[in-house]
Amino acid sequence: MQSRTLLNHTPVRDCFSQDYAEARARFVAAARRAGAQLEHHVQVDLAGAQGETLSTDVALIGAAEATSLLILSSGVHGVEGFCGSGCQVALLRDDALLALARQRRVALLLIHAVNPFGFSHLRRTNEHNVDLNRNFIDFARPTRNPAYAGLHDLMLPAQWPPSADNAQAIASYIAMHGEAAFHEAVTTGQSEFADGLFYSGTAPSWSNEMLRAVLRAHGAGRRRIAWIDVHTGLGRCGHGEKIHAGLPGTFDNLRLARSIWGADVVAAWAGDSASRQVVGHAVGAVFGECPQAESVGIALEYGTRKTSILDMLRPDQWLHRYPGTASAEQQAAIKRELRNAFYVDDDEWRGMVSGQCRTALLQACLALGH
Template sequence: MIGIVEAFSPSYAQARTKFLEAAAAAGLSIESHAHPLQGRDGEDLAMDVVRDGPADAKKLLIVSSACHGVEGYCGSGVQVFALHDAEWRAKARDAGVATLYIHALNPYGFSHVRRFTHENVDLNRNFQDFSKPLPVNTAYREVQPLLLPEQWPPGPENQAAVAEYIATKGEAAWQAAISQGQHEFPQGVFFGGTEPTWSNRTLRQVLRQHGAAASKIAWIDLHTGLGPSGHGERIYAGNDNAVAVARARAWWDGGGATPVTSIYDGSSTSAFLTGLMWTSIYDECPHAEYTGIAMEYGTVPVLDVMNAIRAEQWLQLHPETPADKAAQIKAQMLAAFYTDTDVWKGQIISQARQSMFQAVNGLTV
């Protein structure tokens, strides 16, 4: 067994090492999909996949981390702890459920403390049918001139314009305009891309391979950056289908103690989004009954999160930035998505563990 705090890591390289060592200690094989670029410290990058359970299992639980790179500091800790958790592994094994751990969906962002991929794409806005016209985010078009000013921190004029927008239209409108996803500004934030990213293509390959034999698939995708600090919001992650929503709520709502929210009915802290990653499961595993959630852990207030994303994107556009200022921006970015305290980490593990037990119970109904 590993301690809760010890399951987390201060860098992608250390997180990957802990994950691979945990898998090896559990006697599990490791499937590594090498990323074409290197990490912040020159380390190799990969989407690492570990399956705990037989290849022909009919019930499959996917637990994935780092869809939004920097959020992997949290998600990796959950996965490492789970691989060391004998009680959890026995629970899944005895129920006939195989668990598929996908570590670092976006390893580049994880290592470089970015939300976005090396293509500057928000992976969770990249799952579109690119043969068709892409959605247009007119609200983003309106705020784009405000998001990335020439100087950082923003000057008084920019701050006043942002404050006026929020005062006039509301904080939720500001969040929605920015975060919904957009395909018009490649150097902007929350860019959904114009073609599938490396992570998109690689994930689809993993799903096809490991989901082929499953008749029931559950997916818990680990995220941070929305909601009260340490609180894990279970956000329904699937098509707008009443039966599937009801099934997710039956599995994960804990009799009302841990409610499942939805972007479809406005109950989630998340805005309505497009190009979401979970759509891939319907494409790659159409034979399986799918039920999923995003586990969204709170860190700091949403405006602070948005400002951290803006600052980090500004840094990408200004590589001439002095090292001390760049380090400050990266530290701000990490703090927006990862609260480095023992209490927060304990909250993360306990809620993730609960949701995983709930998923196994749901899969075996």
């Protein structure tokens, strides 16, 4: 298949990368070409899967005094960063879209690899097994999820693949409590099992503190802020579901999001999304860190292959809970399947996701600009 191209004739596939190190190099090069102001937030005590430096790189394009700011972020869930990074590089190479942002006096803030450890090591979580979209909470009131306690050992048994008895026990739980209650118990978030699924942590992560500092530095003085946070794994393959990233129950903010991105913006807190409502998502930080601004955001959630994401997360979490148990071959197979669950290495898919992201960016520029 011939690679699709951007408006400036750059092949779309050249915006996407095969690993974190390549993605970081492409992002930094594209940001420099675009004349962006670059900053590097390095995790000095950690190394990547290839021994590379781990960094969240931030690119700002536009006047510091611009009253409107459009944020595009990637890699909150590390292994999902392949898609978001590609969309960010595509934006940085899109001369027409950059010109429109300048014309509309909208500053662009690109935050690349919010979770660089997870991106590099092919984990959804960070270096401490924290799910960053469960970590932006008030830690005086940690996420209590007693229903997860009864499922922890069932979801992550000592043996992998799980036994028939394990599968039957989970099926019995679902039969008793219902599919929705099962998924709510597992995925909402929990603070009591540090080696468990969807762990919120008990303190702000490095990425949490870094992201808040970036928002304070670049969001101060802005009157309007729109944020697009790229995710993958849920929904129809190649389709980007626009999920409201405001605070739950904020109908006025949901209406604002729909006025920018269309009536098909859905709200997980209203039960009309492929995603379940979570407690402590990263985009919610903008409301506390930039209180002077009218802020609105969406998670742009791209479907990948038709598979159960939970079924993909369980074996990787098993590797984390029982280190040294799996053979090298089993570890490699689990990591390969996890990457494939969150990134479709196909030109048609890359064209679909980058095109939809471009549309969302255009809509935001037009809504924010003068």
